[in-house]
Amino acid sequence: xxxxxxxxxxxxxxxxxxxxxxxxxxxxxxxxxxxxxxxxxxxxxxxxxxxxxxxxxxxxxxxxxxxxxxxxxxxxxxxxxxxxxxxxxxxxxxxxxxxxxxxxxxxxxxxxxxxxxxxxxxxxxxxxxxxxxxxxxxxxxxxxxxxxxxxxxxxxxxxxxxxxxxxxxxxxxxxxxxxxxxxxxxxxxxxxxxxxxxxxxxxxxxxxxxxxxxxxxxxxxxxxxxxxxxxxxxxxxxxx
Amino acid sequence: xxxxxxxxxxxxxxxxxxxxxxxxxxxxxxxxxxxxxxxxxxxxxxxxxxxxxxxxxxxxxxxxxxxxxxxxxxxxxxxxxxxxxxxxxxxxxxxxxxxxxxxxxxxxxxxxxxxxxxxxxxxxxxxxxxxxxxxxxxxxxxxxxxxxxxxxxxxxxxxxxxxxxxxxxxxxxxxxxxxxxxxxxxxxxxxxxxxxxxxxxxxxxxxxxxxxxxxxxxxxxxxxxxxxxxxxxxxxxxxxxxxxxxxxxxxxxxxxxxxxxxxxxxxxxxxxxxxxxxxxxxxxxxxxxxxxxxxxxxxxxxxxxxxxxxxxxxxxxxxxxxxxxxxxxxxxxxxxxxxxxxxxxxxxxxxxxxxxxxxxxxxxxxxxxxxxxxxxxxxxxxxxxxxxxxxxxxxxx
Numbered sequence: 001x002x003x004x005x006x007x008x009x010x011x012x013x014x015x016x017x018x019x020x021x022x023x024x025x026x027x028x029x030x031x032x033x034x035x036x037x038x039x040x041x042x043x044x045x046x047x048x049x050x051x052x053x054x055x056x057x058x059x060x061x062x063x064x065x066x067x068x069x070x071x072x073x074x075x076x077x078x079x080x081x082x083x084x085x086x087x088x089x090x091x092x093x094x095x096x097x098x099x100x101x102x103x104x105x106x107x108x109x110x111x112x113x114x115x116x117x118x119x120x121x122x123x124x125x126x127x128x129x130x131x132x133x134x135x136x137x138x139x140x141x142x143x144x145x146x147x148x149x150x151x152x153x154x155x156x157x158x159x160x161x162x163x164x165x166x167x168x169x170x171x172x173x174x175x176x177x178x179x180x181x182x183x184x185x186x187x188x189x190x191x192x193x194x195x196x197x198x199x200x201x202x203x204x205x206x207x208x209x210x211x212x213x214x215x216x217x218x219x220x221x222x223x224x225x226x227x228x229x230x231x232x233x234x235x236x237x238x239x240x
Numbered sequence: 241x242x243x244x245x246x247x248x249x250x251x252x253x254x255x256x257x258x259x260x261x262x263x264x265x266x267x268x269x270x271x272x273x274x275x276x277x278x279x280x281x282x283x284x285x286x287x288x289x290x291x292x293x294x295x296x297x298x299x300x301x302x303x304x305x306x307x308x309x310x311x312x313x314x315x316x317x318x319x320x321x322x323x324x325x326x327x328x329x330x331x332x333x334x335x336x337x338x339x340x341x342x343x344x345x346x347x348x349x350x351x352x353x354x355x356x357x358x359x360x361x362x363x364x365x366x367x368x369x370x371x372x373x374x375x376x377x378x379x380x381x382x383x384x385x386x387x388x389x390x391x392x393x394x395x396x397x398x399x400x401x402x403x404x405x406x407x408x409x410x411x412x413x414x415x416x417x418x419x420x421x422x423x424x425x426x427x428x429x430x431x432x433x434x435x436x437x438x439x440x441x442x443x444x445x446x447x448x449x450x451x452x453x454x455x456x457x458x459x460x461x462x463x464x465x466x467x468x469x470x471x472x473x474x475x476x477x478x479x480x481x482x483x484x485x486x487x488x489x490x491x492x493x494x495x496x497x498x499x500x501x502x503x504x505x506x507x508x509x510x511x512x513x514x515x516x517x518x519x520x521x522x523x524x525x526x527x528x529x530x531x532x533x534x535x536x537x538x539x540x541x542x543x544x545x546x547x548x549x550x551x552x553x554x555x556x557x558x559x560x561x562x563x564x565x566x567x568x569x570x571x572x573x574x575x576x577x578x579x580x581x582x583x584x585x586x587x588x589x590x591x592x593x594x595x596x597x598x599x600x601x602x603x604x605x606x607x608x609x610x611x612x613x614x615x616x617x618x619x620x621x622x623x624x625x626x627x628x629x630x631x632x633x634x635x636x637x
Contacts, residue, residue, distance in 0.1 A: 040495065072492065073507075083370060084392055089348065093428050097352045101284055107436035108496045108625060111394045112342075117626030120492040126504060128488035128511075129628045130400055131393035135372035141387045148407055154511070170351050174367055184370070 009147055010201040011238045012157065013067055014231035015056030016194040017049060018220060038118060043106060044087035046165050047115035049193040050079070053161065054119050057195035061123050067157070067197055072124035074156040076149045077116055079131040079163065080142035082187060082223055084112060086168050127155055135184045138162070139226040143240070146198055156199060162224035163193040188222040196230055201239040243415075245406045245483040246472040247634070249328025249465035251320030252577045254564045255458050257297020258319065260581060265297070267563045267578055267589045268610045274443055274456055274565065279310045280427035287439035290425045291458030291565030313344040313422045313461070314368050314377050320463035321378050321418060328465040329477055332416045334385035337375040338405050339463075340397030340421025340569040341390050344368040345428045374422070384418055391569075395529075396488070397421055398462070399572025399622045399630035403486035405466045415471045420463035420573040429568070430457060438533060445566075446593035447530035447559035448537045448601040455531045458565020462573035481580045482635040484617070485518065487511025491627025498536055502543025504629040505529070509547045509619060512631040516617070520548045523555060523633070524615030525588050527579045529623045530559020531566055532593075536623065541601045543621075556613065558606040562592040572622045576632055579620045583636040588613050 017035075036055065041047035059066040068075050092106045108114045112131045120126065128149060134141050139162065146158040167175070167187050175184055217225040230238045252259065255273030256266030266273055273291030282288040295305040301322065303315045317339065325332055348369035354361040367373045371390035379388040391397040391404070398421025405417035423429075433439050433455070440446075440454040472479050489511060491504035498505070513520060528540055537559075545552045560578050561567075567574055582588050587610050594607035620632045 077490070079393075081392070082372065084342070089345075090352065092432060093345070093348050093352045094356075096349070096428055096431060097356045102431045102435035104435045104437070107432040107438075110432055111625040112392050113394050113396075113624050113626030113628045114495045115626070116628065117491070117493070117495040120490045120627060121494065124492050126490045126492045126507060129393060129490050129626070130404070130488070131391065131397075133370075133372040133390040133392050134387065135370065135376055136388075137386075138372075141389060144387070145389075145404065148404070148411065148413075151407075151411065154514075169355070170348060170366070170369065173351065173361060174370060174373075177364070177367070184372070 008201040008239050009150065009198045010205040011196050011230050011232055012199050013057050013197040014195065015053050016228045016231055017052055018192060038115065040105065041109055041115060043091055043109050044085050044165060045191050046085035046087060046163065049191055050115050050161055050163050051119060053193040053195035057197055058123060068123045068125060071156050073126045074154065075125045076127040076155050076158045077125060077129045078142060078146045078149060078158055079116065079161045080138050081133055081163050082135060082138055082185060083164055083171050084133060086171060087165050090168055090170055138185055138223045150198065150200060158198045160196045160198055162227045164188055166190040185223040188224065189220045192221050192224060194224050194227045196227060205237050205239045242410045243412055244469035245409045246467050246469040246479040247464055247481045247483055247580060248467050248472050248477045248479060249324040250462060250577050251323030252462040252574055253293065253300060253316050253320060254460055254574060255291035255293050257293060258300045259298050262298045263578060263581060267560050268587055270590050270592050270609055271563060272444060272592060273458060273563055278307065285431060285434040286441050287434055289443040290430065290456055292425050293459045310346060310424060312365055312368065313341060313374055313424060316461040317374060317378050317422050317463065318381055320420060320461050321382055324463040324465045330416065332418055332465060333383050335416040335418050336386060336408060336414050337379045337384050337388045338401040338417060338419040339375045339390055340401045340573060341371050341374050342392055342569050343371040345426040349428055393628055394624035395568055395571055396622045396624045396628050396630040397569040399632060400488065402464060402573060402576060402632060403488060403630060406483050406486050409466055409468050415468045417466040418463060419466060421570040422461035423568040423570040424459045425457045433457065440532065444593045445532040445562045447532040447562050447591050448598060448605045449594045450596040450598040452532045452534060452537065454533050455561065455566045458567050460564060460567025460570035460574040462570060462577050464573065464576065479637050481583055482637055483632065484635045485512035485516030485633030487515060488630045493627045496625050498539040498623060499627060500539055502539040502546065504627050505540060505543035505621060505623055506546040508629040508631040509621060512633045516633045518617060518633065521551045522617050523619050525582055525618040526555055526557040527575050527618065527620040528557050528559045529621050530561055532561065538600045541603055544603060552603060556588050556606050556611065557603050558589050558591045560589050572630060575620050579618045579634050583615055583618055583634060586612055586614050
């Protein structure tokens with residue numbers, strides 16, 4: 001970080017889904033449960049992954065008692081992704097190359113913020129929404145961005161999402177042809193997502209870890225492993 | 241003690257060419273930048289025009305634009321960054337690089353075309369098809385610092401990059417930030433918008449007017465140098481404008497449609513005013529998102545009514561997308577530069593193509609001709625799919 005956050009942050013809730021479609025025994029979140037159906041998002045697992053992790057993190061909004069209830073206006077979202085929804089992007093491009101006209105469904109699915117429109121409506125979140133990508137140190141950069149956003153006194157909490165789908169052919173090419181000037185950080189072994197709900201730490205949260213998070217980091221999650229390691233376990237609320 | 245944010249440099253490209261004078265000629269001159277698309281065959285599509293830079297107008301330093309050659313995002317971002325640093329009179333060593341970009345789609349297209357034709361790609365620009373490669377490349381080119389982030393939140397991406405850069409300066413994390421964004425019209429993205437019936441078949445964009453038929457895309461790139469006002473003053477730099485407010489907010493309404501009352505956009509604007517410590521009546525000009533789509537322009541008008549109340553009819557509003565087209569990830573940065581020029585030149589850019597008023601859009605849209613006006617504070621608005629909204633407030637110095 002370039003400058004310490006004004007106040008330590010606490011992880012209020014967290015959830016992750018492991019590399020998908022592969023055996024992932026021992027990884028946090030490696031439960032073989034299906035991804036939720038997100039209406040309209042049918043081309044790629046990117047958006048269903050985001051929806052799954054956010055629902056796991058926040059709980060369904062149906063009973064009105066989740067951590068966003070009554071705080072929607074004071075909740076921000078930060079989404080971090082190394083490659084974005086490369087499945088939808090490449091599907092669209094390959095159709096073009098094959099001489100096929102685009103489907104309107106690809107139009108909105110190809111935009112990263114679309115699924116956040118679905119989720120912000122579902123949870124009533126009306127705070128700031130940022131989406132960022134960095135090829136290198138994306139986890140600490142995303143944490144810093146979330147912390148900076150939360151320095152706004154008008155906000156109570158930030159929902160931080162890290163997501164990438166399994167590296168596809170184009171990403172593989174980029175990895176194989178790196179020239180050292182454009183490092184692409186370690187990517188997850190497959191589809192992976194993590195969601196953390198962050199608030200300013202209070203005295204009750206205990207001393208902050210520095211630097212975050214505590215080792216060891218889980219394998220298989222690539223750049224988002226430090227975020228997965230912050231998922232609360234055994235009733236603890238990690239602070240940093 | 242929060243630090244004040246100064247804008248000390250910029251570089252900008254639109255369909256009218258490179259630099260501020262190209263904008264003065266095109267946008268402030270009330271000219272549309274739309275031409276028949278030649279960089280790909282538009283025959284399969286409903287629309288056939290875009291505001292592409294075809295070489296008519298001030299050239300991009302170091303980039304030869306000729307028929308059949310489309311510059312890359314890396315090339316235009318490099319040129320804009322060099323110009324922004326030159327204007328600012330700083331090398332900005334160590335400055336964070338924050339750019340709104342969704343990657344260079346033409347590079348991705350090259351990759352898949354090669355694959356389809358049985359070749360292994362050899363074009364190193366495929367690296368730039370990943371958004372994060374571009375801020376890294378610009379950072380390396382100019383010896384800039386970290387973070388090097390790509391903002392990928394669609395049509396608010398470069399507005400968000402500027403807002404975050406301002407925030408880094410406000411809190412003292414950085415004393416200089418290089419921020420902005422780029423989008424150049426490509427067939428893939430054009431096709432997506434066309435399939436979604438978002439593009440105007442009329443070949444023009446008529447924001448806020450009755451019978452408006454949609455948007456058209458445009459080439460755009462802009463890079464701004466933000467500095468703490470103390471640093472700028474200390475080194476004797478010319479401050480071009482101050483960035484005094486910024487805000488983001490969500491609609492919580494729909495995957496793609498804006499909130500019909502523009503609630504998220506109003507919240508973003510109000511947050512920017514609050515941060516600036518300004519009252520609504522302090523704003524003398526609004527550079528609207530103004531896409532020219534039926535839904536956006538009504539929602540944005542409602543948002544402005546919500547923010548300005550009874551003062552709304554007195555605030556001049558224009559959509560410069562009627563000239564430049566919609567530059568997607570670059571639009572916020574280019575429109576920030578246009579807003580800066582409006583403040584400095586004392587001229588408000590028009591909404592062109594404005595013929596019949598739409599009763600649902602009942603504000604002063606500066607129809608068709610630029611208007612002289614000495615304005616102290618101006619608001620620039622942007623919105624994206626998913627109901628994501630962003631606002632900046634600039635102050636004349």
